[in-house]
Amino acid sequence: MITIKDIAAEAGVSVMTVSNVINHNHARVSPATEQRIRDIMEKYSYVPNMAARSLISKSSRIIAVLLPMWHGSTASMLRDPYAGQLAGYLEELLREREYYVMLCSFENAEQVLQVQRTWQMDGMILILPHEDPVTRELVQKTQKPLVVIDRRYDDLETLSVCLDDRAGGCLATQYLLKKGHRKIAFAAPSIYESSVIRDRFEGYRAALAEYGLTEREDWLFDNVSLQAGGEAVAEAISRMSDRPTAVVATEDLLACGIIKGCQGRGIQVPMDLSVMGFDDSMPARLITPGLTTVAQDIREKADQSVKMLMRAIEDPSFRNDHRVLGVRVKERQSVREL
Amino acid sequence: MITIKDIAAEAGVSVMTVSNVINHNHARVSPATEQRIRDIMEKYSYVPNMAARSLISKSSRIIAVLLPMWHGSTASMLRDPYAGQLAGYLEELLREREYYVMLCSFENAEQVLQVQRTWQMDGMILILPHEDPVTRELVQKTQKPLVVIDRRYDDLETLSVCLDDRAGGCLATQYLLKKGHRKIAFAAPSIYESSVIRDRFEGYRAALAEYGLTEREDWLFDNVSLQAGGEAVAEAISRMSDRPTAVVATEDLLACGIIKGCQGRGIQVPMDLSVMGFDDSMPARLITPGLTTVAQDIREKADQSVKMLMRAIEDPSFRNDHRVLGVRVKERQSVREL
């Protein structure tokens, strides 16, 4: 393995001069010497050893992308295509800034903090956080900058990037109302119990209120599972005498499940039931009828998160900020004009 | 920051004794001393500094998950849900073995080799490899163990884990043949030019041959894009006077695109056209009709890859091995009995 010493020896300078070249300390080395050293580094394909650098500098240029694991369920949430996309964008944006991305699934806060210290990570980004004690504990205990995506902690100092979920829920409902729907159900999975769902629900209620409507208990489907939940919702609706004409689902996957469940029960979408999703993920495009959904810009989310993290790394006093990203309705064919 | 010295001081032993405890050198330290040291480590939540360890041991316990980027396209391929799942499983399996996972998108081989040396990575796993000079160069040049998933290099010494794609192509076609189909088309996207596609095609031909059939040029759709490709295939089929009754697609997404394309053109699936996919990914479950597809076990793939990598890390002479994983048909509703 070729080290800074070898480069220094061949260039006839001290290792410190080579170090100054590596770290762009232009003031400390003449252009001629710099070029000579660069040529030699090139010649031997020299790359500095990060272990040595971070040992003394106390910074590893590693950012953790944290993936909480669902209790019991092995395999982190990268199986969720949304998480995968987000992680992909984060990696890309961090790489541009010469940071390295370590993937970290975890079950409790202590695990994360240990890994953080083990590697002297410079920062962390938490995606798909739960409403649970673990992620909350993590947010409280971390010493290093942590950006939380998709979750606000109103009572804690945090860095977070969220959608405007309230506006999203409102937008979805308003869209249906404008199409003439007045009997609008709401469906949310249990596994995503977080401020996100609450905000979307609040938006739903607010939109109804604008039209002088209130939600009906029996048209609220919460605590349903993502996989089988759509079936359950479709089944419940099919049994009703007074059926809703539309349903707002808090996630595309759930919306797709509902559509699929309806198809097996003689309920036509959108003729008998209009369905709105949330996220504009791949399934929304693939399903028939195409899912009308509240779209978000995942790349923008990643971008804002990285920018926030970078600022927090540079400025230790920057530890409390919340960015809210806009949403819009992406029209497809799952909603009918009444 | 609390270091091994602090622990040693408090325990009244040398740092080396603490080091021996950390590294499970039971022979060198008495049970009583070990317990005392462990208690102190626990008390201070001490974790060893990986930079210092890997600086001297020349091993970082980092495994790179390599994600090639499509020329030009930013954002690595984690957007592919298959890649996300695979990465998730890999992380989980490596974590169990106390390895850390670094995500690395890359455009050329030199980048990867640099990062590998920078961190003294112990190994790498390449997912979604292309048939291009870059990945080939990487396979050739790497000094550290590299497991390639989904690609064979018959002319190079490599570690690889693949599906039995030939059997898969064969199985899919046989399935259709047994259902009475004799006019079977084949569709493959261009962006995945690799041994995988060739093998699947070969399996397709072999199955046809068993029934005394040969492929028809005009029923071969290759070089179609993943997104718009399905539409193009559906469009082409709709214009034909002598239409195929079934089509084998080499990827679920393409198959879904074909189904969607057919729906807009008055071709009923499966009544007018049967469609087979490949992968059994989420879209296969979501689309209507449910996609009959060749299923693979992604977790098994991850598991085999990690095992192969572990063996290669332990044994430097183990640099050429190929594992082929079985496939099976997952029946849904997109194929009709003729």
Add this chain to the structure above:
DNA sequence: AAGATTAGGTTGAACGATAAACGTAATTAA
């Protein structure tokens, strides 16, 4: 009983880089 082994440690150097302080010659300012 004498030498060999074992159990349970210790010591000092080394890993590859950076921080901080310290030259020294040439140039500039007063």
Add this chain to the structure above:
DNA sequence: TTAATTACGTTTATCGTTCAACCTAATCTT
């Protein structure tokens, strides 16, 4: 002309571990 500054370096200590060699008392072999 002399002091101050600048340009371009070097030197030494240090980061937190592990490696390799060494030590000592107690136990085992023959």
